[in-house]
Amino acid sequence: MTVNFTHKQSAHCESGVVSNLLRFHGLEFDEPMVFGIGSGLFFSYLPFIKVNGIPVAAYRIWPGQIFKRFSDRIGIKIETKKFSSPAKAMLALDQMLEKGQPVGMLTSVFYLNYLPAAYRFHFNAHNIIVFGKENGKYLVSDPVMEYTTEISYEDLVRARFAKGMPEPSGRMYYPIRVPKDFSLEKALWTGIKQTSNHMTRIPVPIVGSKGMRYLSKRLRYWPERIGDKKAIQWLGNLIRMQEEIGTGGAGFRFIYAAFLDQASARLQNEKLFNLSKQLTKSGDQLRDFAYYAGRVCKNRKSDTKTFAELGDMLEACAQREQEIFHELYELSKSK
Amino acid sequence: MEKDHVPQDQENLNEGKLAKLYYATDDKGHYVKVNSVGWEPETVAMQQAWDVVFDEVEEARKKVLEGKASPLLYYIKKNIMTHSMVASYASTFGFMVRLHCRPYFFKKLSREKLEKYAYTFRISVEELLDLEQLKKNDR
Numbered sequence: 519m520t521v522n523f524t525h526k527q528s529a530h531c532e533s534g535v536v537s538n539l540l541r542f543h544g545l546e547f548d549e550p551m552v553f554g555i556g557s558g559l560f561f562s563y564l565p566f567i568k569v570n571g572i573p574v575a576a577y578r579i580w581p582g583q584i585f586k587r588f589s590d591r592i593g594i595k596i597e598t599k600k601f602s603s604p605a606k607a608m609l610a611l612d613q614m615l616e617k618g619q620p621v622g623m624l625t626s627v628f629y630l631n632y633l634p635a636a637y638r639f640h641f642n643a644h645n646i647i648v649f650g651k652e653n654g655k656y657l658v659s660d661p662v663m664e665y666t667t668e669i670s671y672e673d674l675v676r677a678r679f680a681k682g683m684p685e686p687s688g689r690m691y692y693p694i695r696v697p698k699d700f701s702l703e704k705a706l707w708t709g710i711k712q713t714s715n716h717m718t719r720i721p722v723p724i725v726g727s728k729g730m731r732y733l734s735k736r737l738r739y740w741p742e743r744i745g746d747k748k749a750i751q752w753l754g755n756l757i758r759m760q761e762e763i764g765t766g767g768a769g770f771r772f773i774y775a776a777f778l779d780q781a782s783a784r785l786q787n788e789k790l791f792n793l794s795k796q797l798t799k800s801g802d803q804l805r806d807f808a809y810y811a812g813r814v815c816k817n818r819k820s821d822t823k824t825f826a827e828l829g830d831m832l833e834a835c836a837q838r839e840q841e842i843f844h845e846l847y848e849l850s851k852s853k
Numbered sequence: 854m855e856k857d858h859v860p861q862d863q864e865n866l867n868e869g870k871l872a873k874l875y876y877a878t879d880d881k882g883h884y885v886k887v888n889s890v891g892w893e894p895e896t897v898a899m900q901q902a903w904d905v906v907f908d909e910v911e912e913a914r915k916k917v918l919e920g921k922a923s924p925l926l927y928y929i930k931k932n933i934m935t936h937s938m939v940a941s942y943a944s945t946f947g948f949m950v951r952l953h954c955r956p957y958f959f960k961k962l963s964r965e966k967l968e969k970y971a972y973t974f975r976i977s978v979e980e981l982l983d984l985e986q987l988k989k990n991d992r
Binding site for chain 1: 854866867868870871872873874875876877878882883884886888892893894895897898899900901902903905933934935938941942975
């Protein structure tokens with residue numbers, strides 16, 4: 519039982535799954551559109567929450583939100599299920615495949631053995647689509663991969679019932695109703711408004727572009743505060759959050775710039791295209807930041823001077839983003 | 854980033870399995886999709902994260918061979934897990950897992966409990982108990 523399914527590669531797993539699932543249901547949305555309408559872009563630095571002793575920095579909104587916001591704005595009704603036992607979860611999956619319905623699900627990257635070993639940490643919020651079963655193996659469309667792959671029953675069970683934070687608990691989802699007509703214009707503006715609002719106007723110093731500036735200030739003192747070795751580890755983690763798989767480059771800034779580019783074409787709004795160009799420039803600066811940070815990590819030497827320079831670079835990005843998103847907010851608030 | 858500048862560093866950790874998708878601009882500033890096989894800073898950061906893991910595994914392996922810790926600790930580190938994660942796989946408590954990382958308590962474990970731990974790491978009980986393998990196993 520294989521569903522006739524077109525797979526397209528994407529940069530980010532969540533927006534990619536939504537884009538691929540909706541194509542099956544007859545709605546064509548490119549990945550940046552999903553990311554933008556779902557207000558995926560964000561920044562937050564949470565020094566008081568540590569994973570493996572490293573403070574959390576995120577360049578995007580938390581997992582699950584893009585999907586939720588996007589389907590709310592377009593008016594898609596999604597059914598989500600979670601399960602108490604692997605047997606029930608796999609049976610439900612088989613039944614959906616029997617009906618010819620591809621199913622999106624949450625998995626842990628650690629058990630997805632078609633991915634290169636270097637990526638397989640315990641990250642429990644990776645989205646994939648299963649669209650068929652052949653010879654006891656499940657056919658998988660993983661949005662970050664170029665082509666579709668397959669996975670064994672046992673591995674899929676492990677991946678769906680991984681433990682830790684957060685627990686997928688076999689969660690699976692599929693659209694049950696897609697709207698025939700909807701206001702794309704309104705959805706686009708709502709998405710832009712929310713992102714720009716959250717990036718510039720939340721009165722908390724650790725989120726949005728303020729959060730980026732806050733991080734840039736803290737980063738300068740890392741070598742003094744926590745020592746060379748840890749400072750370099752923390753910096754390496756920051757690079758990974760910004761550039762590793764699923765970001766599309768520069769911590770999702772390029773995906774968002776691509777969204778603004780596409781939105782400007784749909785809305786016939788030249789200003790959005792200009793802002794897209796500015797965001798591209800600011801994203802390039804972030805790439806430079808990662809490049810220099812990578813050099814520091816490679817040499818395994820840190821001194822306050824290089825960290826101060828890195829702080830300056832990040833602060834310049836924060837300043838630029840503040841201006842860009844402020845302008846976006848002014849543009850979108852009356853729409 | 855312009856599409857001609859999308860990095861294609863051959864030295865990467867992707868094992869040829871993956872060419873990630875990037876968004877890059879054409880000469881007019883419009884976005885196109887470009888695949889990239891790797892970028893050095895990212896590879897460095899990833900390698901660094903793995904080096905931390907490998908160091909911990911090696912440290913655990915030495916401890917086990919010196920008799921200061923039970924093989925359980927080695928397998929926890931090797932699977933990049935934490936005590937509480939292992940506890941929820943083996944349906945017990947974090948502090949019990951911590952206790953069982955000591956040889957004295959590990960030796961007293963019943964077959965049933967050992968099987969639960971072995972299941973967690975996807976190995977057999979014999980492999981879990983086999984210290985000879987740890988001696989050969991350099992990484």
